Amino acid sequence: MGEIVAGMLAPHPPHLVYAENAPQNEPRSEGGWEVLRWGYERARKSLEDRPYDAIVVHSPHWRTTVGHHFLGVPHFESLSVDPVFPNLFRYRYALDVDVALSEAICDEAAAAGLTTKMMRNPQFRVDYGTITSCHLVRPEWDIPIVCISSNRAYYTFSNDVGEAQMVALGEATRRAIAASGKRVLLLASNSLSHRHFTEEPELPEDMSCEHVYNHNQYLWDMRVLGHMRAGRSRQLLDEMPDFIEQAVSECKEGSLTWLIAALGFPEYPAEVHGYGNVIGTGNAVVEWDPRRGGA
């Protein structure tokens, strides 16, 4: 019987990789966003006592309209350049894909009525969101990943339709993992509030310019984190369409809803390892440990 060893909200601002001066990344920084990066450090430490066989990541930056797509090639190696922040993120990556698990989730989601597709083109460039989140959680790159695209149902139809799709996808993911016999870490690669500044300081890591875009976003972020810390995941999903609309939340890409559904709508408290703002957006590193729920 497979199991989910943990679920994490693992946002993907490339600024964090830039600030860390990871060897794979070309641009160099003077630091920055330390508190959020320390959050990732705590998350990595927290995961040390739980081995896992695969990481399943749902990424807002692989955008698809015709269904949900899954990486289906065993190995990728290339250069990832962020199209929005190319000055910060030019990262050489080499990663393995757990194609069997990828196909299993894809098939399970199709059986649940979702449109799905395997991505079999070996020249495909893996999106920078996936790379950033995976790097920050597991910089060794020694665990194969499964990457799921972000379907545009929220945009094409409505937040409610998008939510329904992501719940179905999350539940299918949970069933496929259980059937796989594997121990799996889930990553939802999205920010919370997501209104960016549209200018950046000359020195991108100038922390005197960093703050939440507005107070409304901060209030929403804290409300959502409060639900997570109190184990109110159902209420969080109930409020999700409003959160998306009122805080311009990146949850509109579906990752967090997918995660919560895959975790079985946890009623146990999540651990918030860190919260911080990156170019005005709200980002939290949050861990759900199913052992807290008695699993």
Place this chain on the structure above:
Amino acid sequence: MPFVGGLVVPGHPQVLLAPEQNAGWGALNAALTHARGFLDRVGAEVLVFYSTRWPSVIGHQVQADPEPVWTHVDQEFHELGSIDYRFRVDADYAAAYVRAAQRRGLHARTVSYHGFPIDTGSIVACKLLNPDNARPVTMTSCNMYADRGETLVLGKAAADALGDRRAVAVAVTALSNRMHTTEVAPADDRISSLKDDEWNRKILEFFGDGRLEDVSQLARQFTREANADSRFKAIWWLAAALGQHNRYAGEVLAYAPLYGTGGAVITLEPNASAALDQEFDEDDVEVYGGDRSVLAAEGAEAVGQEPAASPAPGVAKADDARVDATADTAPKPVGAYPHARRAGPFLYLSGVGPRQPVTDAIPGGPVWDEDGVTLDYDTEAQTRAVLENVKRILEQSGASLEQVCDVTCFLIDMERDFATFNRVYAEVLGPVGPTRTTVEVRSLPTPIAVELKVVALIS
């Protein structure tokens, strides 16, 4: 030189990679190939792309890698195959485009990084319109937050930067933009709804009549009715780049479904006898002054300057907007005023005459003597001295003659001096092309015949 033509083209990969799978996709492919003849006819030397499929957050980005090379795979239609590309980019134009955008108040930057992910739309359009790289190109991003005003200003900046290039502006965009959300066999592709199809055809009628500005004015309504691609920003950009009017010869070379969206290839060629301009409802915008200064302190100085720190209580804030030119640069003011003052993106110069710095001498001689007796004077010498003073004050303010956008000219004797004044002015400021107003006044505060009031757009 203005753009010599415009194109509207689709950005879906089917047009390039699978034209044989659907008659409409094939027709769009053929139309893009046919459009090369249009580029030849208008004498296009450079292609400037704006693609809705390249989103940006930090202002706008302009491709400046002289030779971007990659193998691209579309994130949605990866099963169609890979696209190898090697493009030739006009990096000088890209840099000029960004400078022009910044002068108009926009946040913009060039990108020149190996492996930068050029978007599918730009790639498809560039491969089909310019297969042998005969013409250098550049590409512009579509800012996800930008609305009409910002996008118009960007289009104008694209035109500002052309210099003597003969360029065609290419808008890479779908019309209606509701993609199928499930797999559809290529043969079964159709516009997602009859309503979208009807709206597309209405818009195409306008394009066919060359009514580009009318389409631009209708963009918001079209977006509401048919979910236009990225709020039809590409058409705002194109209309602004091409001069915001309806005087084009338009031709719709193809229209077909592209996985539920509306794809069209449209050519637009300037044509004085085409549809007349009507009264337009939407405001025009020359300079962007929106909400982008989120990093700057309230009331901070113009873009490009560090925001002023908040003064401590009781300490007067420095007047950073005032420019007092040095004594060896400009004549001493004859009243209580600075030589220039920055306000927002503009630099306003106080009236400038021909008096020389330090000496106060008047080239060409004064127009009256100390007793008020009228003297003969040299209009050309005075005009040249005025323009030289203007140039020096601008430069001391960190600006240049090329940034002058409006001039008010005062002459004391229009009948005697206008022709000479006009000739010298044309030599210096004619190529810059600021707006100008010339009036005759009875006298000026010192014994001079010519004075200019100059406004420059500095950011």
